[in-house]
Amino acid sequence: MRKAIIDKLTILAESAKYDVSCASSGSTRQNNSQGIGSANRWGICHSFTEDGRCVALLKIMLTNFCMYDCAYCINRRSNDIERATFSPRELAKLTIEFYRRNYIEGLFLSSGVIKNADHTMEKMLQVVKLLRIEHHYHGYIHMKTIPGASPELIYQAGLYADRLSINLEIPTEDNLKQLAPEKDHQSVYKPMHFIQQYALESKEERKKHRHAPRFAPAGQSTQLIVGATDETDRDILNLTSILYKRPTMKRVYYSGFVPVNEYDKRLPIVNEVPRKREHRLYQADWLLRFYQFNVHEIVNENYPTLDLDLDPKLSWALRHPHLFPVDVNRASYEQILRVPGIGVKSARMIVAARRHSALTVNALKQIGIVMKRAQYFITCRDKLGTTVQEFTPEKVRLALTTRTLSSETLPAQFSLHF
Template sequence: MNEQVLHKLKVLAESAKYDVSCSSSGTVRRNSSGGVGNTVGGWGICHSFAEDGRCISLLKVMLTNYCIYDCAYCINRISNDIPRATLSVSELVELTMEFYRRNYIEGLFLSSGVVRNPDYTMERLVRVAKDLRTIHRFNGYIHLKSIPGASRELVREAGLYADRLSVNLEIPTEANLKMLAPEKDHRSVYLPMRYIREGALESAEERKHHRHAPRFAPAGQSTQMIVGATSESDRDILKVSSALYAQPTMKRVYYSGYISVNTYDKRLPALKQPPLVRENRLYQADWLLRFYQFRVDELVDEASPDLDLEVDPKLAWALKHPEFFPVNIYTADYETLLRVPGIGVRSAKMIVMSRRFSRIGFYELKKMGAVMKKARYFITCNELPDKTIHELTPLGVRKLLVPKPKKRTDDRQLTLNFDFD
């Protein structure tokens, strides 16, 4: 690796850091005779660390940060005066193999700015994945970003070499997308999503009849939405997510708090810092939709279109529906247990299995992983609780569970310690 390639890597890795939709979960790719690497259980081995201390396993890089589009929210927009770089296909392939041989990474997350046209860019991305798989026999994890507007043939070919494909939706509504990115529309995003879905379903059907038929994007697809750049409410965002999850191949929707990288653009809000708490609440609500059998209208409605930033969405729902509680641990079914704040999927399954053989109290629930700080106000079990939500009222429970703000102290002032012991 020469100095020029390393300089390009530094520029392109910096440009790729705003894309959060990367995950090495959901696929298994075994090594073969003469091959290099594997993907075991879908979980990456963390070898490398980002500047902020996060442990990462994927080489997260862009093929190029040149782009023909002028999207207001993007650092790589054509009108920005930033360092630009482009890696050739051979340079990126060699870079990936060198990093893997040195045990720095477990796989590759590859995106790109759009140069010339979507098909030209997509063709180069496919060549990288194809060369890694066919020439270098690389069996590690590969996540490719499909370019909006790319042809069906190129998306289908990409799915034969990549473990996961993703197309970023970015802005939930068409009107706001047009306002911030006039060259784009939702049709150019949803079409590649449909191509990925069709390819995966056809591959699954073919493998029923032919055991060794090639797998198409075995880890499915994902997408990303920016939070806080436009006026959409949490209800608008979650309704889009719910519709996407109704598709069989959509595995994850990522939420990225808007970072003010183009402060000069008056179409964008002037945020001092990203809305990280709102981003976290959306991820929690997303989890409830996927694994806890909640519906969007139960979490947010027309009267309250945004999630409560003080408490998590499950606790917020419980405080609005005290009539549902307290839940009897011994008689409640699995779906009812999932509605109890502090009880997760694993805890609910263990409760259902264990209560047939032994009595369950607070200590046993805690050993099963239940967060009793929350759950104690919403359940009855072998040990009767001191007070439930009905005695304390929802407002009282909220006051007990909402963390009190810490008092700020001036570090410049001297403090006296009277602890003579």
């Protein structure tokens, strides 16, 4: 591989690492005898960057030149950093070479904005078309959509890419204007609407015509920066809840603010990236998507921020001790799903297993529930120990957040099951 290409790869892969809105495919794209690669909905290989971020695919920018001067972005036009640009043909060839060497199984393509949104989208679209048409590549492609791009280019992108994404970045319009005066949320929401419209039209068309083209079969995603501005977790999750009401929105990603431009006085001074807050937001996100929680149950006026010491599900349970303990042999699936330490798969297995016999502690352990947390919130055929109401939420919290506890602090039942 030529040194010039390696140098570009080094610069543009580094520039792309702060965009976390990529993951496993969620898309099936079957290969045929005339092409290479394939994508399936169970996902693809993941790797990890030096700072611990999970990265799927070849994560690369077409260029890190950018016409915008966003305070939070390493690629802002006023930064004195190394710049590079791939030609569409160079990047398509690089992707194929990496795939054939078994380095990657797909592509995550992003770019700085050069000249204008449509010019940038056209260049990115050339890369994807070269891969699909000239190289007959059937692997997974996630392509970023440029804010303000025309509907025609978005439609073409969706015919070739498996997933499209466009980042809101800052959760509220006012704060976005402070850090990125040249941007607005409307230029993001419009492409989001176009992606949704084309995807739904494609779905309806395929009901009538089996071989009609699919549009972005893995849906769309977006990313929010956490900690660069003063939004509370309540503000962020309320926005997330609204976004998930869009039928094609598959994932909202949360990126802890990284102070890459510490000289900009508009940005907060942080000693470390708010990883724990980012983690709690992802856990709350799962409660919204898979655990049938309403956003107001997780965060509200009384609890606008997530508890950093407890996962959101456990925090909610401790605020509602009157709903527990839950009898796993009689409670509904929905009630069991809300027990700390019981996941979606475990809840389904409990409902299925109890049809044959009453569940015991050993049976629950075999199913895989986390007894360390669940024991305070359930009852079964056996005696489990002290429930949250008997032990009080405060003591349960202390027990689950303190690593070393004296036996004098806890009843015998707790020390036995901890």
